[in-house]
Amino acid sequence: MKEPSQFALLKSRRFLPFFLTQSLGALNDNIFKQALILAILYKLNISDDAQGSSTLLINLCALLFILPFFLFSALGGQFGEKFAKDKLIRALKLSEVLIMLGGAAGFLFNNLYLLLSVLFCMGLQSALFGPVKYSILPQTLHNEELIGGNALVELGTFLAILGGTIGAGLILAGTDYWAQVTAFCVLAVALLGYFSSRFIPSAAAALPQLKLSLNIPVETWATLRRGLGQTPAVSRSLIGSSWFWFVGVTYLTQIPEYSKDFLGGDESVATLILTVFSVGIGLGSMLCEKLSGRQIEIGLVPFGSLGLTFFGLLLWWNSPDLVTSASQQNWLEILAYSHSWWVLFSILGIGLFGGLYIVPLYALIQSRTPENERARVIAANNILNALFMVIAALVAMLLLTKAGLSIPQLFLVLALMNIAVNTYIFKIVPEFTMRFIVWLIGHSMYRVRHQGFEHIPQEGGTLMVCNHVSFIDVVLLGGALRRHTRFVMYWKLYNLPVLNFIARVAGCIPIAGRSEDMAIYEAAFKKIDEYLKNGELVCIFPEGKLTTDGELNPFQGGVTRILQENPVPVVPVALQGLWGSYFSRDPKRGFFRRVLSRINIVVGKPIAPEAATPRALHAAVAELRGDKL
Incomplete structure (x- = not known):
C-alpha cells in the first residue's frame, strides 16, 4: 500500500x-x-x-x-x-x-x-x-x-x-x-x-503545575x-x-x-x-x-x-x-x-x-x-x-x-x-x-523496497525471523526498519571490519554455535531474554548460517527456546533479490553483479507464539520470499 x-x-x-x-x-x-x-x-x-x-x-x-x-x-x-x-x-x-x-x-x-x-x-x-x-x-x-x-x-x-x-x-x-x-x-x-x-x-499543557521562574x-x-x-x-x-x-x-x-x-x-x-x-x-x-x-x-x-x-x-x-x-x-x-x-x-x-x-x-x-x-x-x-x-x-x-x-x-x-x-x-x-x-549502503548499492511494514508492532516485545542471504542482511534491515531492532548475528560476522562498528553501535547480539563457544551461545540467549522482557524488537536468522545456494536452510530450534522464556508475537520477514550480489555466497557473484538491483523486504502478519514452531515459521518465510531469490 x-x-x-x-x-x-x-x-x-x-x-x-x-x-x-x-x-x-x-x-x-x-x-x-x-x-x-x-x-x-x-x-x-x-x-x-x-x-x-x-x-x-x-x-x-x-x-x-x-x-x-x-x-x-x-x-x-x-x-x-x-x-x-x-x-x-x-x-x-x-x-x-x-x-x-x-x-x-x-x-x-x-x-x-x-x-x-x-x-x-x-x-x-x-x-x-x-x-x-x-x-x-x-x-x-x-x-x-x-x-x-x-x-x-x-x-x-x-x-x-x-x-x-x-x-x-x-x-x-x-x-x-x-x-x-x-x-x-x-x-x-x-x-x-x-x-x-x-x-x-487545542493542544493541552504538558506540565500545568510548573512554577514559573523569572530569574x-x-x-x-x-x-x-x-x-x-x-x-x-x-x-x-x-x-x-x-x-x-x-x-x-x-x-x-x-x-x-x-x-x-x-x-x-x-x-x-x-x-x-x-x-x-x-x-x-x-x-x-x-x-x-x-x-x-x-x-x-x-x-x-x-x-x-x-x-x-x-x-x-x-x-x-x-x-x-x-x-x-x-x-x-x-x-x-x-x-x-x-x-x-x-x-x-x-x-x-x-x-x-x-x-x-x-x-x-x-x-x-x-x-x-x-x-x-x-x-x-x-x-x-x-x-x-x-x-x-x-x-x-x-x-x-x-x-x-x-x-x-x-x-x-x-x-x-x-x-x-x-x-x-x-x-x-x-x-x-x-x-x-x-x-x-x-x-x-542501502541507497548506493541497492534499491530497497518495503512491503507489509505495517504488520510490525510499534511497541512491546516482538521476535522477528528472517531468511539469511548475505553478509549485509543486518545492514539492509536495520536501515529499513522504523523501529529500533536488536539483531542476533553470528559472532564471526559480528567481528568483521565495518560490520563490527555497525553492530556494536546498534547494540547487536553476537552468537556462536554451542560446539564453538558455549559462553557466547548462552550470553546471547540471556541478552535476547533481557531485550524481549524490556519490550524491544529482536531479529534472528533461524537458519543459523548464510544460504549457499539461495534456498532456505532448515530453521533451528533456538526460536523455540526463546519463545518458551518469552511468549511474544513472531513476525516473519523475507529478503528478496539479494542472492547473486557481491555479499552473498553465490559462486558466480561479482562486485558489479546486481548492483543497484531491486531488493524487496516483505513482512508478514505476526504469528502467535504457540503457533510459531520452526517448521511453521520456515513455511511462512518461504511463502513471503516466493520464487525471487
Missing part, C-alpha cells in the same frame, strides 16, 4: 493552521529584517568610514534579533510547558501585531533607532514562540509524520525567507514609496498570522543543563542544530554585502542569491522524507555535513575578486558572467545539504525527549542557537574588520570549521556515523 505523501498533512487541521501561522511569522520577520538591511545599504544616509559602518550595522542587526533568544528562551520553554500551546500561540501572534505597529512607524519616519528597537522586540517574540513551535509537533503528529512535518515547517520557513527576501528587494528597488509599502506589508502579514492562529486545534540567569543555566543533560544523541543534536544556525546566519548576513562588493550587483542580485539559498534549503528538507523512508534517519546528518563543507569550499574557490567599479548591475546582467553561475550553484548546494542536515536533527530531538521536558529542551536548543548566532556575528565582525579577511575568505574559514565541529559530534555519538554507513 502506497504511503501518504508528507503534503497530505497540509489537508489536516492538525497541521495546516499551525503551518500557516509559523510560515507567516517567518515571512514577516524576513520582510522586516531584509528591508532594514537593504535600507541600511541603499536607502538610509549612513557614512562609509574606514571602519565600514554599514558592515557593523548589518552585523548589529543580526545581533539584536538573536540576543533575545539567549535572554528569554528559558522563559519561553516554561511558557510552553505550563500553558496550552494553542492559546499561547494566539497570544504571541497578537503581540506581533503590536510590535509591527512600531515597525511601521519606524519605516514611515525613517527612524533607524526605532527600527533597531523593533528588531529586538521581534527577536523577543520569536524567542517565546520557538519552544512551543517545535514542541507542539510531536503532540499533534504521529511518529512517522515527524520527518514530514518538520520538513514542511523548514520548507515553509525558507519559502517565507524566500518570499520576504524577494518582497523586500522588490519593494526597495521598485518604488519610491518603499517605506509606506513596507509598513503596510508587515502589519498585514502580522494580522493574517493572528487570524490563522485562531484555527489551531533569567538562573533559569537560563538550568534550561541549558536540562538540554545538555539529555542522552548524548539528543545533547549533541542540540549542538549540531546550533552549529547549523551559526553557518546559516553567517551566510545570510554576509550575502547582501557579498553581492554588492564581489559581484558588483544591486539589490536584485542579493535577492537572487538569498532566493537560491532558500530554495536549496526547501529542496533539502523535502528530500529528507524521500531519502529516509518516513523514518527519523540521522544517517542523513553526516551526508548533509559533507555537502555543507564541499559547497562552502566551492563558493570560496569560485568567488571573484573585489569589485572596484562604483557601478552596480542587476541580476540579469550578473548572469552574463560564468563565475556567477558557479556562485549560484554553490549557494544552492549549501542550502540543499543544509536541509538534509537540520531536519533529521530536529526530528531526533523531538522524538527522544520526554514530553514533559520537550518545550524546555527545545528552549535550551534555542538558547544554544542564539549563543552560536551571536558568536557567529561577533566572529564575522572580528574576522572582517579586525583580521582583515574578505567575505570569501570568511566562507573558507566557515567550511573548515564545519569539518572540525561535526567531527567532534560524530566522534562523541558514533550512532550518526553508523547510520550514515547503513544508509549509504
Whole structure:
C-alpha cells in the first residue's frame, strides 16, 4: 500500500493552521529584517568610514534579533510547558501585531533607532514562540509524520525567507514609496498570522503545575543543563542544530554585502542569491522524507555535513575578486558572467545539504525527549542557537574588520570549521556515523523496497525471523526498519571490519554455535531474554548460517527456546533479490553483479507464539520470499 505523501498533512487541521501561522511569522520577520538591511545599504544616509559602518550595522542587526533568544528562551520553554500551546500561540501572534505597529512607524519616519528597537522586540517574540513551535509537533503528529512535518515547517520557513527576501528587494528597488509599502506589508502579514492562529486545534499543557521562574540567569543555566543533560544523541543534536544556525546566519548576513562588493550587483542580485539559498534549503528538507523512508534517519546528518563543507569550499574557490567599479548591475546582467553561475550553484548546494542536515536533527530531538521536558529542551536548543548566532556575528565582525579577511575568505574559514565541529559530534555519538554507513549502503548499492511494514508492532516485545542471504542482511534491515531492532548475528560476522562498528553501535547480539563457544551461545540467549522482557524488537536468522545456494536452510530450534522464556508475537520477514550480489555466497557473484538491483523486504502478519514452531515459521518465510531469490 502506497504511503501518504508528507503534503497530505497540509489537508489536516492538525497541521495546516499551525503551518500557516509559523510560515507567516517567518515571512514577516524576513520582510522586516531584509528591508532594514537593504535600507541600511541603499536607502538610509549612513557614512562609509574606514571602519565600514554599514558592515557593523548589518552585523548589529543580526545581533539584536538573536540576543533575545539567549535572554528569554528559558522563559519561553516554561511558557510552553505550563500553558496550552494553542492559546499561547494566539497570544504571541497578537503581540506581533503590536510590535509591527512600531515597525511601521519606524519605516514611515525613517527612524533607524526605532527600527533597531523593533528588531529586538521581534527577536523577543520569536524567542517565546520557538519552544512551543517545535514542541507542539510531536503532540499533534504521529511518529512517522515527524520527518514530514518538520520538513514542511523548514520548507515553509525558507519559502517565507524566500518570499520576504524577494518582497523586500522588490519593494526597495521598485518604488519610491518603499517605506509606506513596507509598513503596510508587515502589519498585514502580522494580522493574517493572528487570524490563522485562531484555527489551531487545542493542544493541552504538558506540565500545568510548573512554577514559573523569572530569574533569567538562573533559569537560563538550568534550561541549558536540562538540554545538555539529555542522552548524548539528543545533547549533541542540540549542538549540531546550533552549529547549523551559526553557518546559516553567517551566510545570510554576509550575502547582501557579498553581492554588492564581489559581484558588483544591486539589490536584485542579493535577492537572487538569498532566493537560491532558500530554495536549496526547501529542496533539502523535502528530500529528507524521500531519502529516509518516513523514518527519523540521522544517517542523513553526516551526508548533509559533507555537502555543507564541499559547497562552502566551492563558493570560496569560485568567488571573484573585489569589485572596484562604483557601478552596480542587476541580476540579469550578473548572469552574463560564468563565475556567477558557479556562485549560484554553490549557494544552492549549501542550502540543499543544509536541509538534509537540520531536519533529521530536529526530528531526533523531538522524538527522544520526554514530553514533559520537550518545550524546555527545545528552549535550551534555542538558547544554544542564539549563543552560536551571536558568536557567529561577533566572529564575522572580528574576522572582517579586525583580521582583515574578505567575505570569501570568511566562507573558507566557515567550511573548515564545519569539518572540525561535526567531527567532534560524530566522534562523541558514533550512532550518526553508523547510520550514515547503513544508509549509504542501502541507497548506493541497492534499491530497497518495503512491503507489509505495517504488520510490525510499534511497541512491546516482538521476535522477528528472517531468511539469511548475505553478509549485509543486518545492514539492509536495520536501515529499513522504523523501529529500533536488536539483531542476533553470528559472532564471526559480528567481528568483521565495518560490520563490527555497525553492530556494536546498534547494540547487536553476537552468537556462536554451542560446539564453538558455549559462553557466547548462552550470553546471547540471556541478552535476547533481557531485550524481549524490556519490550524491544529482536531479529534472528533461524537458519543459523548464510544460504549457499539461495534456498532456505532448515530453521533451528533456538526460536523455540526463546519463545518458551518469552511468549511474544513472531513476525516473519523475507529478503528478496539479494542472492547473486557481491555479499552473498553465490559462486558466480561479482562486485558489479546486481548492483543497484531491486531488493524487496516483505513482512508478514505476526504469528502467535504457540503457533510459531520452526517448521511453521520456515513455511511462512518461504511463502513471503516466493520464487525471487
